[in-house]
Amino acid sequence: MRARALLAVAALIPALALLQPGRASAEILQLRIAQQFGIAYLPLIVAKEQKLIEKHSVANGLPETKVEWLRLSGAAAMNDSLISGGLDFATAGVAPAILTWDKTRGKTDITLISSLGSMPNILTTNNPSVKTIKDFTDKDRIALPSVKVGFQPIVLQIAAEKAFGKYDKLDDLTVSLPHPDATTAILSGTGGITAHFTSPPFMEQQLESGKAHAVLNSYDVLGGPHTFNVVYATKKFATDNPKTIDAFVAALDEANAWIKANPKEAAQLYIAAENSKLDPAFIERIIRDPQINFTTAPERVDVFSDFEYRIGLIKQKPTWKELFQPGLHAKGGS
Incomplete structure (x- = not known):
């Protein structure tokens, strides 16, 4: 009886090993x-x-x-x-x-x-005076999903470094705002938001409305598709x-x-x-x-x-x- 019990336990060992965490087979x-x-x-x-x-x-x-x-x-x-x-x-x-x-x-x-x-992500604006990022003034506010370290602010900083030689040149103009809310602000012209760095489908909604135009395309900033x-x-x-x-x-x-x-x-x-x-x-x-x-x-x-x-x-x-x-x-x- 004892011998049969030992054999049964031995037979279970390979199966138990398969259940150990971290093994590719489990x-x-x-x-x-x-x-x-x-x-x-x-x-x-x-x-x-x-x-x-x-x-x-x-x-x-x-x-x-x-x-x-x-x-x-x-x-x-x-x-x-x-x-x-x-x-x-x-x-x-x-x-x-x-x-x-x-x-x-x-x-x-x-x-x-x-x-x-x-x-691509596109920086849009409803300010007719802004053709490039060099045209932004202290009166403009650029909406981003999050300032400083999100995708759009990083691309904006790369563009600013190329245009001004100073990557954080436009940081003081940026504000955190979700894409839907920023799109509403751009299309309505309210809330003090004059620009929005955004992605599909929000950029297409803004551009096709005729109330906003493109300032820069992230593909141009980074030298191609990214x-x-x-x-x-x-x-x-x-x-x-x-x-x-x-x-x-x-x-x-x-x-x-x-x-x-x-x-x-x-x-x-x-x-x-x-x-x-x-x-x-x-x-x-x-x-x-x-x-x-x-x-x-x-x-x-x-x-x-x-x-x-x-x-x-x-x-x-x-x-x-x-x-x-x-x-x-x-x-x-x-």
Whole structure:
């Protein structure tokens, strides 16, 4: 009897080992993803609606992963939830994500999982006297989602350095205001806001109204197409769940290909999923914009790292390969 009991315990040892945390064979079965609002997050919306992450998890030899989708606004809330363990994947602009990478080095340690695509942000104004950023005066106020360290303020600082030789030249004119509120202010001409550095669909709403015009395009500032938003996670999570990471990137690649092949259907899916009141034809025009490229490959990320390091926002200057998890390195980023 004692011999049979010992044999039974011995037989259980391999199975128990598979359940130990941190082993690749014991990857998570529930993935928690937080996204923000806007067309920049369309690949995630498509992946959610078409259950592409679940599909590629099974194809990668994993049980079907259960995906929980969360809505958070702003990098601060994302980071707090990620670091506390309440979230597996966070999303934010590439510029603040680099700041988070630097601040968590040697502590939580994060790694960027994938780009969500390249798309321009445009600085608009309802002030007819402003043709370039050199025309702004003390009477102007430039609305940004967050001042100083968000995506738009970093790009504005890069532009100011080129125009004035002083990167913080326009900082005193900037105010924090959510994109929808800033768009309302620009279109109504109230609230003292005369300019807004913004992204799709808000910039198109303003420009197509005829009440605002473009002052600068972020593609011009950075020398070409650049990554806008990224997905990131803790390095431990990425190391412990390599098949899940690969399945997630494959799901985004499939979503991106579907968006490009089916822009009309993608617009309709976005409207339905977001319960948006925007015209589907308006969203379709944005998706078809040749400047917008939904891709997982990083573009011009090094430009952000170089600038943030040079002005002292980050202590170490990473290359894009140091920022992104190894599975993305073969995509030929920059």
